[in-house]
Each structure stands twice: as structure tokens, then as C-alpha cells.
Amino acid sequence: MVRLPSGASLGLAAIVLMLGAACAQEDSSESAAQAPEAGAAPEAGAAAGFSRLDGRPDLNGLWQTNTLANWNLEAHSAADIPQFAGLGAIAAIPAGISYVDGPDGEIPYLPEALAQRDENLAGWPATDPEAKCYMPGLPRAAYLPYPFQIVQGNQDILFAYEFATANRVVNMGEPQTAVVPTWMGTSNGRWEGDTLVVEVTGNNDLAWYDRAGNYRGASTVVTERYTKVSDDRIDYEATIEDPALYSSPWTIRLPLYRRTEEGAQMLEFKCVPFSEELLYGHLVKRDEEEQD
16 A cells, blocks of 8 residues: 655655556566466567567656756857856856757747847846756756656556656647646647657746756747657657747757666655745845844
8 A cells, every 4th residue: 555645745646656557567567578378479569679568669667868958958168157166167067069950959049039048048047947946847857867757558658757846647548738838738649650749738938948048938839759769768859849939840859768777766856945045035135134
């Protein structure tokens, strides 16, 4: 029996139950694989080099990127962060390649949208939603430097993220229309061959793509593609469309790797206590000044 601590959220309860169901399903699959029936055909997908679940690529597991995309989706040089000069190289920005598909590797911003990106960057890190512990939105949730869990059954698919305990359910049935804009949007999925395609709509206009101020709008549509190439790697792709911000649709591509080390698990990063000074420190100082 699963027991949750007092005050645990319904969302956490759902995640625990779905994780338990997936583990039970995985154990059952493993038992079947260890003792196949006489004359049984090889498991579908064995020739493709990865496991399958009900004929589809099995995406269950703990995944994480090994890129610097969260610093900047575009190519950039190493740089210091003046506000944290006392930390030396620990707080420096590492150089990175571009993950934006195309000859110039740049996001095709319209002029006004590019000016807003530059304004975002000028206020970083205080202006970054990540610093405030807000949910990351898509596609950023896929390449934050923290693991995330995919729980795949025979219907909907759950994505649970370590950062800010964010999560979302990918609806694999009749497409649903977003009711209100949210940080994580509304996800409708389908299979195109061996690729899981997820269209994310109903996004708010508050999320960023990275620490460089690149951002989305209220009319942004993100189409993700998860293509499993082996049991330990997924090729991730996200195409982003928004005529209000970009002159054309653009795509990012990067690999996701399974966490295979002993004891690997998704831990909790409830970051709200670490963002309180940034968010509310000015109110505390003002109150102290008034009391003086």
C-alpha cells in the first residue's frame, strides 16, 4: 500500500500510483521475457534494438539531457556573471553550441520580439522564471539539467519533472482543447510510426526557453517528437510556431539519455524556499524600514 505524507498533493498521489502501475507492468513484462512460451515469436522491436510496450517503443524510464541548452539554445561564448564574481569560475556561463536547426542556428525573431528577448536577458537572472521556481513549460522542461520520469502505459503518458515537481499528462485519446493558458500547456499526443508526437497548446506567455531570455508567447504552439533509437537514448525534437513572435517555424534537436547508474531515481527539488528572497525580499525590507 502506498502511503503519502500528510498534506501531499493529489498530483503527487497520481504520480505515485501511475509509477507503481508502470513498475508492476514492467515487472510483468520482465517475467514474461524470462519465461517465454514454447514457440513464441521474438518480442516486437527486438530487431530495432530497443524494447517495446504493446507494439510501441517503450519510453518508460528516467531521462536527462547532457547538453548546455538550458543556458542558451543559440551558440554562445563563455562569459562571467558580474553579480556573482565572488564565486569565480563556478558561476561563469560555459560556452555552448546552437541547438536551433538551420544554417545560422538562430531563432527567427521578429524585430519587436527580438528587442523583448534582449530586455529579458538584460534583467537576468532576476527576470528568469527558473530563478523564481516557476514551472519550466515546454520545451524547456526536457533539457533542464535535472532528470524527468516518463510513465507509459497503454493509454495516456505521464511526464514527471524533478524541477519544481512539475508534471503533465499527455492525452493519447481524442484531442482536448486547452481551457486556460498554463505554464505546462495542454498536451495531446499521437504515434507516427515509432515516434511519439506531442502537440502542446494553451501555453502562457511567461515561460522562457533558456537562461538567455529566449521566450514564448500566448499563441505559441510546441510540437515535440520523441524518437527512441536505443534503450538508453531518445532523440528529442521540438518545432515552435508563433507568427506573433517568429518569422517562421523553427526546430531544436538534442538527445536524451537514460539514467542507468545504480540507485538512479527522481528526487524532489522543491525550489520555492530558495526563491523567496528574490520574489519577496523587497517586501520584507520595506516592512522593516517602515517599522524603524
